[in-house]
Amino acid sequence: MSYTKPEIIKAHSALAAEFESLTEKKQILRSKTLESLYGALRALPNDQKATYGKELNALKTEIMSWLNKVQDNQEQLPPIDVTAPFDVNTSKDEKQMLLPVTQGSIHPLMTELQYIVDIFGRMGFEAVESRQIDDDYHMFESLNFPEGHPARDDYDTFMTTDGLIAPAHTSTMQNRVLSERKKNLEAGEAIAVVIPDRVFRNEDLDVTHEHTFYQFEGVYVDKNITVGNLIATLKTFMSEYFGQDLKAKIQPFYFPFTEPSFEFAIERPDSLKKGDTEADQWLELLGCGMIHPNVLKAAGIDPTVYTGFAWGCGIERLVMMKNSIEDIRHFESGKLDFLRQFS
Ligand code: DAH
Numbered sequence: 001m002s003y004t005k006p007e008i009i010k011a012h013s014a015l016a017a018e019f020e021s022l023t024e025k026k027q028i029l030r031s032k033t034l035e036s037l038y039g040a041l042r043a044l045p046n047d048q049k050a051t052y053g054k055e056l057n058a059l060k061t062e063i064m065s066w067l068n069k070v071q072d073n074q075e076q077l078p079p080i081d082v083t084a085p086f087d088v089n090t091s092k093d094e095k096q097m098l099l100p101v102t103q104g105s106i107h108p109l110m111t112e113l114q115y116i117v118d119i120f121g122r123m124g125f126e127a128v129e130s131r132q133i134d135d136d137y138h139m140f141e142s143l144n145f146p147e148g149h150p151a152r153d154d155y156d157t158f159m160t161t162d163g164l165i166a167p168a169h170t171s172t173m174q175n176r177v178l179s180e181r182k183k184n185l186e187a188g189e190a191i192a193v194v195i196p197d198r199v200f201r202n203e204d205l206d207v208t209h210e211h212t213f214y215q216f217e218g219v220y221v222d223k224n225i226t227v228g229n230l231i232a233t234l235k236t237f238m239s240e241y242f243g244q245d246l247k248a249k250i251q252p253f254y255f256p257f258t259e260p261s262f263e264f265a266i267e268r269p270d271s272l273k274k275g276d277t278e279a280d281q282w283l284e285l286l287g288c289g290m291i292h293p294n295v296l297k298a299a300g301i302d303p304t305v306y307t308g309f310a311w312g313c314g315i316e317r318l319v320m321m322k323n324s325i326e327d328i329r330h331f332e333s334g335k336l337d338f339l340r341q342f343s
Pocket residue numbers: 168169170171217218255257258287288289290309310311312313
């Protein structure tokens with residue numbers, strides 16, 4: 001529509017400029033310019049009202065069409081994907097994110113545990129999880145610590161009022177693993193299991209003692225298994241773990257659940273050598289032995305037919321040596337500045 005009335009022509013361009021500048025576009029309907037045009041209409045003599053009114057209506061229709069166009073454009077904006085990361089929905093000029101995002105990282109103990117389980121996996125051992133609450137039978141009885149046995153004192157841990165126990169070692173799983181796999185054993189398949197998990201002890205805390213820590217247990221049973229197999233298995237694992245062929249030795253020790261029992265030591269790997277002192281020669285790493293006949297019997301396995309070996313090794317000490325960590329308490333502290341060093 002082309003307008004003929006000079007006031008309307010003037011108002012048209014004023015309104016167009018005003019519309020452009022408004023953020024809330026609907027406000028144009030309340031514009032003073034528009035209001036004064038209606039005021040002028042009312043003041044006109046009757047015979048002039050028709051043509052003026054027609055042009056004013058046309059102007060109003062045009063303004064409505066501006067508004068509709070804006071609304072259509074808004075409806076055509078791409079929908080926001082609320083599941084997408086922020087930068088998908090953010091235009092290039094407003095790069096800044098609304099929420100800060102920091103990448104987490106795997107806990108150093110879990111990285112190590114995975115590495116250990118991978119090596120044993122390649123050696124034919126299946127990984128089985130332990131549990132973090134257990135009972136007297138699995139913690140002691142089935143492991144040849146009868147009621148009142150003095151060695152129970154070496155495994156002082158936490159107990160619920162109902163007598164459930166936070167396990168002090170991963171050996172609690174031996175009876176379960178042996179009982180479950182007895183059938184396969186009798187069908188000719190050796191039992192070869194590695195059991196990593198969290199354990200608990202009532203300790204006086206210091207830089208090398210923590211109430212919560214990790215161990216990995218190993219259990220191997222078949223016919224004709226000897227101490228030679230035990231040493232060979234652990235020596236192979238340690239050489240792979242430290243990336244260097246290492247000498248190994250055992251020395252006598254005592255555990256109720258193994259007979260004979262040993263402490264297992266390896267020659268100190270090059271990466272961990274400090275000087276050329278006596279203490280630099282050997283690293284005592286774990287307890288092990290030939291599974292006691294009573295432990296096999298408790299799982300229904302005939303100790304005159306089958307023999308086996310087992311071991312239990314702490315994980316923190318390995319990670320501490322590898323990374324020169326000075327205090328075991330860092331692992332459970334939840335301190336981000338410690339954890340971020342491993343990301
Ligand atoms: N459970 C023992 C401990 O935590 C370690 C251990 C020693 C585990 C000998 C074994 C083993 O399976 O045969 O002190």
